[in-house]
Amino acid sequence: MPTLERHDAVFVLDLGDNENRFHPDWLTGVESALDEIAKTDGPHALVTTARGKIWSNGLDLEWLGDNPEQFTPYGLRVQALFSRLLTAPYVTVAALQGHTFAAGAMLSLAHDLRIMRADRGFWCLPEADINIPFTPGMSALIQARLNPPAAHEAMVTARRFGGEEAYERKIVDHAVPEADVLSTAITLAATQVNKAGPTLETIKTRLYAPVLKALQTLD
Numbered sequence: 001m002p003t004l005e006r007h008d009a010v011f012v013l014d015l016g017d018n019e020n021r022f023h024p025d026w027l028t029g030v031e032s033a034l035d036e037i038a039k040t041d042g043p044h045a046l047v048t049t050a051r052g053k054i055w056s057n058g059l060d061l062e063w064l065g066d067n068p069e070q071f072t073p074y075g076l077r078v079q080a081l082f083s084r085l086l087t088a089p090y091v092t093v094a095a096l097q098g099h100t101f102a103a104g105a106m107l108s109l110a111h112d113l114r115i116m117r118a119d120r121g122f123w124c125l126p127e128a129d130i131n132i133p134f135t136p137g138m139s140a141l142i143q144a145r146l147n148p149p150a151a152h153e154a155m156v157t158a159r160r161f162g163g164e165e166a167y168e169r170k171i172v173d174h175a176v177p178e179a180d181v182l183s184t185a186i187t188l189a190a191t192q193v194n195k196a197g198p199t200l201e202t203i204k205t206r207l208y209a210p211v212l213k214a215l216q217t218l219d
Contacts, residue, residue, distance in 0.1 A: 056104025
């Protein structure tokens with residue numbers, strides 16, 4: 001389950017040490033961590049990390065298959081999380097130490113910055129291969145955060161990008177050795193803590209207004 005720690009002014013949200021799929025209980029853990037950060041005054045920022053081979057594999061399709069009647073509320077809850085991170089009133093950095101797939105990759109895009117392990121692990125949007133179309137909100141998020149060629153390649157070909165390739169295509173901001181992923185993310189976040197506040201939230205909300213509107217529905 002997700003856990004939250006604090007390194008001086010930088011919060012570190014650990015998504016877990018397994019596939020970190022978006023099970024409802026896992027979502028509750030992430031939401032609770034964000035609620036805790038929301039109580040904070042003064043300079044702060046967020047780093048989202050994980051342990052093991054996977055940062056996040058996205059939607060919990062097994063749970064969703066067992067609970068098909070929950071498709072709409074579940075989907076909207078996931079998209080609300082994307083919106084919440086996209087407009088967070090503090091700088092957010094995703095520290096991608098392992099595989100980052102599907103809705104997990106979209107969650108990383110909802111962060112302001114991304115640090116990825118250079119030598120192993122993939123960033124991938126596999127929806128074309130697994131026959132699950134992107135919702136309009138997901139499409140809007142991806143297209144807002146990636147340049148057009150990278151978005152097209154990622155969405156249409158479902159290519160798996162290693163860290164160096166992801167950096168070359170500007171999917172991530174830095175590709176570093178495994179041992180440096182978290183420390184680099186924390187150091188980078190620490191340089192941005194003074195930006196926290198309502199002004200930053202307003203800037204992000206206006207910057208991504210069309211995306212936020214699209215994320216309010218699954219249609």
